[in-house]
Amino acid sequence: MESKLRAAIVGSTGYGGVELIRLLQSHPKVEITSVISSSSAGVPIEEGFPHLTGIIERELDGVDAQEMAERADIVFTATPSGVSTKLVPQLLAAGLKVVDLSGDFRLKDGAEYEQWYKHPAPADEYLQRAVYGLCEVYGERAAGVDFISNPGCYPTATLLGLIPALEAGWIKPDSIIIDAKSGVSGAGRGTSLMVHYSEINENFKAYKINKHQHIPEIEQVLTDIAGAKVTVTFTTHLVPMTRGIMSTMYAGMLGQHTEEDFIELYRKYYAGRPYVRVRNAGIVPATKEVSGSNYCDIGFATDARTGRVTIVSVIDNIVKGAAGQAIQNLNLMMGWEETLGLGYTPVYP
Amino acid sequence: MESKLRAAIVGSTGYGGVELIRLLQSHPKVEITSVISSSSAGVPIEEGFPHLTGIIERELDGVDAQEMAERADIVFTATPSGVSTKLVPQLLAAGLKVVDLSGDFRLKDGAEYEQWYKHPAPADEYLQRAVYGLCEVYGERAAGVDFISNPGCYPTATLLGLIPALEAGWIKPDSIIIDAKSGVSGAGRGTSLMVHYSEINENFKAYKINKHQHIPEIEQVLTDIAGAKVTVTFTTHLVPMTRGIMSTMYAGMLGQHTEEDFIELYRKYYAGRPYVRVRNAGIVPATKEVSGSNYCDIGFATDARTGRVTIVSVIDNIVKGAAGQAIQNLNLMMGWEETLGLGYTPVYP
Amino acid sequence: MESKLRAAIVGSTGYGGVELIRLLQSHPKVEITSVISSSSAGVPIEEGFPHLTGIIERELDGVDAQEMAERADIVFTATPSGVSTKLVPQLLAAGLKVVDLSGDFRLKDGAEYEQWYKHPAPADEYLQRAVYGLCEVYGERAAGVDFISNPGCYPTATLLGLIPALEAGWIKPDSIIIDAKSGVSGAGRGTSLMVHYSEINENFKAYKINKHQHIPEIEQVLTDIAGAKVTVTFTTHLVPMTRGIMSTMYAGMLGQHTEEDFIELYRKYYAGRPYVRVRNAGIVPATKEVSGSNYCDIGFATDARTGRVTIVSVIDNIVKGAAGQAIQNLNLMMGWEETLGLGYTPVYP
């Protein structure tokens, strides 16, 4: 019997970390050998997360690159922005594979990172070394590498919804407007008035308009695809729900295209990619239809009156937008079947 | 002591009707003399709405124009689309004042009505006679008239957010994109899978993209303001909450304007209008901040990178988007203080 | 024109304080002359509560008894437990009237206070001086006094549901089991994992079983009514909603009584009390039916199979369970109409 790949999870007391634990339970080639938290080392993980009782019961380890190197083959770093900047180079130096979920290595330009993230950027060497793991677009680049930077939640939904049309030259690059909405889990488990139940429930709010750190990430990829600088208008909103992201995207069309044209274009682009599902004409997806799963569902509405297309793309922000895509990236790195550990049917209702 | 204006409410078992009852309880110059429902005549209203126990307890009356003329001076018709088409002419003929909340008399062009509403249009005479009651824009037209067509919920939030900038020539008329979100009460009290709790909760969905019947209503007013045909892209979404609408609006700017410029422009436009509140720079409103009240709150984010402005406008869809504005229109018709019966502080949290 | 009573609110940045502001806006005999916060003195209140924009805009004052005595006639102390213990004696000494919402003065026995609240108790003089303001039961005691201790949210719903039956000798005092459920606003505006949206939403949890500090408050009153020591079983749960409390109460019946008997008994007991509504047979109230209002609604189910009665009592925890009852107490203290400032129809839906 083949031995399993040993995985460590840094940030196991955050929502991304705990979702990695959930999903990896069903991965046939991976075993979790360390769950790590800088703040709660020594505490049994099921104390903070009783839902894991009887499933995974172990004490949280502290953050120590050497110990990780002894216990694990791969590390998922689901850490707050800024922490991975320092930790990942140590992990790579210790010979570990890394899938980083923090966002620290997504931008290739350190100056841009510092402008949007307000932290010092990682060393340029690592920014360049990191493979941006948007699986359905750059999946081939992941094979065999040891360091993946996992895309952000908003960028994943947004980019998968825009890239085929942009690449095909069907939409005007300077016309793109992205109206994004997220469930509250995207803000993490930290406490603040922003995530206080009584402030969120029965409320809908916009935040960080044109200021969200996912903007340069989206623009970097769209620019790469278009071959010329793309600038977007991007708004984020908080929805009174826990999981799910919807990106509603607007663009002026180049040429005349029907919904059916878009559907055909996208289905061709994503052929062989099990986790993008393109809806039939007249139908756009809702967030609950992907909840708990690694799917990104996409639908279209074209409008001859205005010459614009509206593209709706949904994901579960913690799965396809974080832990699920991280595992998908692991599978691609290792040359495994892309779907290992990800065979979850959406939980509905 | 002055006698009160006698009001009848048709559609008292819908959310718009029952909200009229709530608000009119505190109106010093109005008394409710008949609550009317075609489906539940003879039933005590507190049976279907126990929250009214001890507040208003009377049997629902049937729909009969002559009886209304005997019992009431004004009728609020909070009926499904298509019903008012036939009923309102009878009420007017009987000498009643009417504020119609159904949407049947908002469009001036009967052909356009039939295209979007899929019903036969009202007689053109009534389409022309109806005064479109967007209070902060057309309030002067309401004085002394006997028939107001109350604006739709989405149009109210959207138009109040766009008109000052459009009138000032600050935004490109052909660039307007409206991404609107509504709580579920906007769909009414009728039962369907669309409003089933388990289908809505922890879900976010788009619907009727570019097909909503509020599109021609918005375009009719914007065209009036701009003096030339305006066509918009308009998407509606269902938010897992009961009350509240947010319109997030995007437009290319003509000239360079900062957030502060927009704030000054809008505060000047809405000076003396107590129910529009323009937020300070850097702040956009959330729906809960107007919940239960007649306010429309507006905020701005300008973006020098893209040359666009993002305008956020929120209302309580049942108050400012229906019953509250209807009462505001009544006040304007009667020449009363605009705020009578509407002095509700938002319910927060 | 009569001058208004000047009111100060300590704890204006908490949910109880901000609700006092909402309700007092419509009180014809009270004006708010100071909003006070120990943590945010100098900050305009509408910064933290934008829903108050244009309604009440003033800087928060610091906590200073002398200043309050100059500016106000009455102080509502909506402070965390322990703060009022020290503040209220100063306010009374300065000649102010006080309605205390903190809970510090509800128990007559300081030792019991310290056992359940884990703080030092207030001086016994003040414990004895405080009038426990359960309006529909002890309302007569409020007339003319200068110091009311406002009941807790759970005790209000629970006691109003139990007292008539207990006083009538219809239920066994040692058989009372109270299964209580509250919306999250009851936990206040402070941030913690307990009130984190993602932890509460789509979740239902029990907490502080048999350990809640409202237990001795409930038992003190029931003991007073029964004339002999009453001990209850009391469980509290958090419901994924913002407002509302339901107490589902169980007791063995003494003698045989039908639902109709209970209804008659309670309607007689609460005759002339506008804020208790007793439902008809076969119907129990839901929390939304009192939301935003000062009502306590009560319903019954008797069970001949088990000889038990189930009593369901609901309130809005921030209104009847806090700010609303505080204003009702003010009205009783002043000899005003009990309903002044409280004429709010429940907000439904």
Add this chain to the structure above:
Amino acid sequence: MESKLRAAIVGSTGYGGVELIRLLQSHPKVEITSVISSSSAGVPIEEGFPHLTGIIERELDGVDAQEMAERADIVFTATPSGVSTKLVPQLLAAGLKVVDLSGDFRLKDGAEYEQWYKHPAPADEYLQRAVYGLCEVYGERAAGVDFISNPGCYPTATLLGLIPALEAGWIKPDSIIIDAKSGVSGAGRGTSLMVHYSEINENFKAYKINKHQHIPEIEQVLTDIAGAKVTVTFTTHLVPMTRGIMSTMYAGMLGQHTEEDFIELYRKYYAGRPYVRVRNAGIVPATKEVSGSNYCDIGFATDARTGRVTIVSVIDNIVKGAAGQAIQNLNLMMGWEETLGLGYTPVYP
């Protein structure tokens, strides 16, 4: 390679049916060969349930026992009450195995069925033949049988929480009070005002007090365990959430027992049963901690003041309360590992 057991699901357009589909996707020994709906035969299942796109795409079949016998080895009947009464005998006659989720065969006494369900009872032969599939209590009876009646959702949570204590003689059989709360999915996918989003959201309501059809089911089992007639007080409430049941149960203790005693008793009783998790002292479970999984989590609070124990038991009503336990029963019938197809970690948050 071993061929798989072929399964048909009647009621595939209800929440129980669609959850069977989700769970069976991961069952290594079962394949779904027919999804059946009386109302939607001929319609592709993914039309009504787009979350199944790309996972299971087949037309819904009509209800025909002979066709089922050709296509399947086992039928899950997730039908409304009354339908299985007629259908199940046909399926058994055709040689099919049946797990019935409808409730029609849970009561052994047809007269009692008719009293509580208000339908004609199934033939007594089938009432007696049905094995009541409460896995952790009666699991041994399931081995090798061809007809299981799957327990109700409330009874599952309630009985697993009460049986060890009742069997041990630690609680008074005539003192049991059950305060149960359920998410809205328990009411099914049918539309009604009761499950209308705007009526449920931000609301908490009790229903069917002492009248729920799960009462005789609970009493039948408790009577079996106690060896003497047990009668309970039982209240059900609707929680504004989709999934989850909590039973908060109260009973007078016989003898003195601590929380630790109860924990030890229950852990011993459920030893070797992977889907019951007994919490540590001082901790009671919340519904989200089992969401999406087959677990039943149980916690205790004993109270020396009143001599009562409070037992809290939670399940996911659609998994352990319906589809999950049905699959667990299948596993027990077939002599398979109890956990096949049920290895889902709870989805948190």
